[in-house]
Amino acid sequence: MASLKELKDRIGSVKSTQKITKAKQMVAAAKLRRAQAAAEAARPYAERLSGVMASLASKVSGDSAPLLLRGTGSDKRHLLVVVNTDKGLCGGLNANIVKAAKAKARELIADGKDVTFYLVGKKGRAPIKRDYADKIEKHFDTSDVRQPGFEEADAIAEDLLERFEKGEFDVAHLVYPIFQSALAQDPTVDQLIPVPSPEGEGTGGHAVVEYEPGEEEILEDLLPRYVKTQLFGALLEREASEQGASMTAMDNATRNAGDLINKLTIQYNRSRQAAITTELVEIIAGAEAL
């Protein structure tokens, strides 16, 4: 049986933990709203861009298509771009992203492909390093900026495209969480390079569109932008997912701490009463002995 003092200290420490988790939850809730708004604001650009891509890609095909669209012709070396968060305290989010990435890696390795990792965000490093220490190509650090924006997406895309042009990999996949709700963030694997030809509705596919300078030149200009937009979208989704997951996790933690405090308080009161009773019994026994 723990002493009264010990119990009291324990209650105090759980209380201060609860304060922290509660504060973090409220911060996450406020940030989530902002992150969601940012993700929504970015949608029109991505939609327009893929619409234009669809209409262009259907016109340019075969050997004249740029390298980014048609690929290097082989699919031996795969690069997994894994987008993790920089901060913890967000429940199982990072574990789920890493799990999805590892599953994809295993699948590719089983098919006899080479897999390398390109990690964005701090929290994916340790768990992936544990299994694939020699396969990690690069860490991209986003922890020193407060809110990752287009500049970061730009920098990542430039780096990836450079590596692609040097022929360091054939296919790149993007692993990132898609924000469904504060309760659900699904890790997703999308092909990033070569750019998968968008399907379906080409905007104004029936009209004769004039191109300046030409279809291919525009497409060549457009494809890197498309990759950039994908990465930017992934960063925004990550931001929203992180805050959502964090909010839920911290809500749970706050509630658990509350339960624990209740339990400990009951235990504390019981021991206190027991101590009082023992004291009384001792006094009475002493008085009777006289």
Added chain:
Amino acid sequence: MALHFELVTPAKLVRSEDVHMVVVPGAEGEFGVLEGHAPFMSTIRDGAVQVYKTEGAAPETIEVRGGFAEVGENGLTVLAEHVEG
């Protein structure tokens, strides 16, 4: 009837309005777009997009960097990576 003009960046939808004419700095020279322009697509160079709200009015200039312009049935859409001002 007027030209529907949209200016979009990755971060947000900057403009969405009906205007008289827009002059876009295309990669191969500036071009003006009026209502009913034929479908057209062009990359743009860094420069100023001039928006004429009404005929003969003084243009409003918006500096854009990197992107392209598309003219379709539903007007002119300029996708730019950066917009200043």
